[in-house]
Amino acid sequence: MPGRLEGKVAIITGAGSGFGRGIAQKFVDEGAKVVVAELSKESGEKAAAELNSKYVATDVTKRESWQNLLEQTLETYGQLDIVVNNAGASYSNKPTGEVTDAEFDLCMNVNVKSIYLSTSVVVPYFLANNRPGSFIQISSTAAIRPRPGLTWYNASKGAVGIANKTMAVEYGPKNIRFNCVCPVVGSTGMTHLFLGKPDTEExxxxxxxxxxxxxxxxxADIANACCYLASDEAAFITGVNLEVDGGRCV
Ligand SMILES: NC(=O)c1ccc[n+]([C@@H]2O[C@H](COP(=O)([O-])OP(=O)(O)OC[C@H]3O[C@@H](n4cnc5c(N)ncnc54)[C@H](O)[C@@H]3O)[C@@H](O)[C@H]2O)c1
Structure with missing residues (x-):
């Protein structure tokens, strides 16, 4: 049986750890060629080696980085079909009045500007080549049912959701799909920030x-949802916020 993503090429940002690493694994298992786009050279190279994939050193907040990423993807695999905007950042949970300018900028740059840049660089490639495309943004339940102490992280994910819906309606006629996956808390490199304390079971x-x-x-929960949205099974799905949250947002 061919994999569900056979013949497709995907860029996955932040694929060196956490959800991104899981998404990269699932995509490779389902037959996709994957580009690991990661800021951390160490984790990016390791993930790419383990997955027999391509590592491209990437800072998702920089236009040149996205241009290089697209060029290297096309040079290596000859095409691009899927972009998973997974890389994210937050400050540690704290009273909103104590958030610094640098922490606000970090959330907006890594979580929102990255999506602006990815679409600004990649959509013209899809349009010029008359190719269908699929963008998947790793948002959060924070965009739908926020908890206290993370105002600007939550707001950045809210911005992701509305930008995503806007582009879904704008580019639907060109068969470029835009979907969000909204995870509830997991156990990754960012979790201690959401908790405001060490990531322990307690x-x-x-x-x-x-x-x-x-x-x-x-x-794996997040990767399974991304695989569905990236596959042809989701050919008629665009503009959704798919909550992967065990019912948290009900
Ligand atoms: N962990 C959770 O509980 C949770 C819940 C909801 C949503 N999310 C979202 O999931 C996504 C993945 O985060 P995670 O939880 O797996 O955390 P993580 O820290 O394990 O992974 C994030 C990855 O992004 C990379 N990264 C950070 N800044 C980057 C940049 N400028 N350019 C390229 N790569 C960069 C990091 O090096 C890291 O490998 C994020 O968008 C996060 O907001 C996480």
């Missing part, structure tokens, strides 16, 4: 107690 318990299915999300 510290996660208060968050998890509000999840009807009774556990945190895993990279």
């Amino acid at each position: 510290n996660r318990a208060a968050f998890v107690s509000t999840v009807p299915l009774g556990r945190p999300s895993t990279p």
